[in-house]
Amino acid sequence: MKQFSEFDINIKIKLSALWGSVMSCYIYCDYFQLYVPGKLEDMINLVTKFGAGDQNVLLGLSSILLVTSLMICLSVLLPATINRIINIVVGLIMTLFLGFLAYKVGWYFYKMYAIVEAILTFYIAWLAWNWPKESNA
Template identity: 45%
Template sequence: MKKTILEDFHINIKIKLAFLWASVTFLYLYGDYFELYVPGKTAGIIDGNSLLNNPQKLFLASLLLAIPSLMVGLSVFLKPLINKWLNIVFGFLFTAIMLLIAFTSFSEWRSFYILYAIIESILTSIIVWKAFNWPKQTDLQETSK
């Protein structure tokens, strides 16, 4: 009996990182959307009694959450060395943030938030790992000596 082997192809590290950041971004969006269903959340937003209750906090949160979205494109377009280090630094930062959120969100209504935070921390850990182990290119002149 003949064994069937499915075809696969090599995916560039930049594309892998971009897709990982895209997945993280979607999870942030879903988490924030589903949080609107937590009792009292929309009332707190309307009356100004929320975590982002002033322009400075809102700006800082916007700046922080712009990073994963920007990393989708930057992971494709930046040169390898700066790309590698930005992915390591921001991947580590967001892993730490997500783990902090996971450990401080214990409540019946926020179990979805813990789930997303754990998944996001796994994805950002993979980003750090992939970036840290960025494939090396062998110098053709060195190999011909």
């Protein structure tokens, strides 16, 4: 029986793909959140879970998506040493934040996304922590 062909995927590509998955989850979760009763009214009235939707609050909230968006390309473009550190730090911070959200929010779809995102960001940090070393042979 013939075996399927496999090849090792560079860790930078793995990390970038995982950040892309996290970003997709964020976007779809935000989309489905629009169906939560009162959400659109809150948006129209500039109300967030963190208070009034002024420029400072919106800047803070949007920075979460900005960091994730940038991690998709930075995971490929940065040198290994810096890349490893940033993926560990950002991955762990996001895991803690998402774990808090999964505990705090009430809607099941939101909990599901937060748990999946937390698993993905923890896996990102784990992969970066275990970054392969080159052999000197």
